[in-house]
Amino acid sequence: MQVSVETTSQIERRVKVQVPATEVDQAVAARLKDTAKNVRLNGFRQGRVPMAVVRQRYGRGVRNEVVGELMRERYVQAITQESLNPAGNPQIEPTVDEDGKDLEFVATLEIYPQIELNGIEGTDVERPVVDISDADVDEMIDTLRKQHATWEEVEREAADGDQVTIDFQGYIGGEPFEGGSAENHDLVLGSGSFIPGFEEQLSGAQAGDDTEIKVTFPEDYQAENLAGQEAAFKVKVHKVSAQQLPAYDASFFEQFGVEDGSEETFRAEVRKNMQREADKAIDNRVKQQVLEALKRVNDIPVPQSLVEQEIDGLKRQAAQQFGLGEDFDVSQLPNELFSEQGKSRVQVGLLLAEVIKVNEIDASDDEIRAKVEEVAQQYQEPGQVVDYYMNNEQLKNQIKSSILEDKAVDQLLEQANVQDVPMSYEEALQAAQQQPESDEGADDAEADETPSEDETKA
Incomplete structure (x- = not known):
């Protein structure tokens, strides 16, 4: 097998492969021999059809099958031999496919970019500082009453x-x-x-x-x-x-899991949930600024195949968000609505992966469990949620990825100039929502991976 690689862009390669005719002919002959064993034709017993007849009737189809398999196999061997790291599936086209001649084909593929990571030294990052007041709690309680009106x-x-x-x-x-x-x-x-x-x-x-x-x-x-x-x-x-509005009494408090029916306990629970939301908003706001700075100083080429995968995922999220149903054909949604967001998310993912690799960032089992326990606190049966996560490798890996990403952001944050900015509870939530359009939803992974109460009891 002969292989040559042509560089057509920073991340695109054209791999030309030549397979000796003898290998192709031998593979075709072997496949025809196997085919002949099961051929049924009028005038011949099964397995007794002359090879010339089998070749005449099935030769082209068998050759197409064999050539297709050989191209896929030799493509894998070629990219391994040339140490190429493909991003997505290639386009493979035969250029010479004739009996008695060497098989030649071209595989066009995108590879992951080589990243020389630039830091974000000197970047100014504003970190909201929130003090939840009694008035904030009163306003949230008023909102909860309106929601149950x-x-x-x-x-x-x-x-x-x-x-x-x-x-x-x-x-x-x-x-x-x-x-x-x-x-x-x-x-x-x-x-x-x-x-x-x-x-x-x-x-x-x-x-x-x-x-x-x-x-x-x-x-x-x-x-x-x-x-x-x-x-x-x-x-x-x-x-x-x-x-x-519902009465502000023990019956109302019990709807939110306050079993003792105490106003003091209810207000404490409301404040705790608000603090959790505020902390999440603060983390998101800081993370947005860090990731924007990281993209700004690392303008890397992005494989379109990865962008297309991301666009497909964003379409499915949108269909779910708007209640379009599981049978909705997401291809009806135009790619243009998601292309910039998809490209940005791929770029961020590649850069964060490089930060994690360069800094040898990892997450221990204890850290994964601690994160799971944190997520589980929003449920009435936290123990069941923890067991559900810890017994599901896919969910554990998602949590691990989230931890690695947070650690990478923290690593980058050490390079920035961080300024604490006092904000009200509402201001902090609004600031976290004021992220670039291209990155909206980038912090929703944890919400998407959270199971329902019914799932944890399954």
Whole structure:
């Protein structure tokens, strides 16, 4: 076997392979001999069909099978021989495939980039410092009560915070448009769930009212055919409902696992959960800045095959997030929506892997268990969650990867200029969400890998 490698870009290689004709012919002859044993043709007993007939009828198909197998086998041997580290699957095309001639084929592949890692020395990183106040706890409790509120129909004009049940039909230029209608839709006024101006114009409406609302879709609206368009909506109001908050008592506290029904215990649990969210937000905000700095000083080429794999994963996440169902064909989602994010995530992954390799970062079993126990604290039966994780190698490896990544970020953080910045609880959560669009979701792995309560009991 003869092999030559052509460098076509920093990360693309064209591997040319030549396989002697004798090897191909021998492999084809052996396969035809095996095929002949099972051939059934009129006028011949099974296994007694002349080889010339077998070759005439099955020769081309058998050769195609053998050549396909040989190209895959010799490709693996070639990249091993040439010490190539492929990223994704190659494109393999035969260039000479004729009886009696040496088989020649070309494999075009991407390889992992060679990275000469640059540090982030001198980078300024802001680290939020959060002190959760009693007022923050009060606000969170108010939010929890609203989340568990019920709605009671009232006979009065709708006001901000009320829920109206409506039918509506939207028109642009006097013509109905797709997706612009609904029946018996519940809308909370002031929630901001509809386009600007829609909810405000329903303030003061009463059950039985028929009204027309005029709005303009935002210029950046996700449906391009509607962006910037003026629209009119005919609206029928069926009823107005007022929010009824649950009583602030032991029964309410018990819904959140506070078995003693004590307000003091409930507030302590709320504060603890808020602190956990704040700590996660702080870590995410710091991590975003570190990773952005790492990408900025290491502009490496990214294999498109890896980007495509990442895009496919992002599509599946999006389909799950929007409840499109397991049978939804994610290929319907355009790649352009995810390409920048996919490229950024691949770049970050390659760079972090290099940081881990260069610094010989590892995670012990004790560290993995400690992380699992931390994750398990958000469940009512932490022990079951710990057992579930520790008995699942895939989940353990995911946790280990998360630990390695955090250690890599900490290693990089030592090179940066870190400045503590006091923030309120809400400010810290908002700061963590203000990450570059290309990296949104990069910190969701831990959430994605967390099992449901039912899974831990399976």
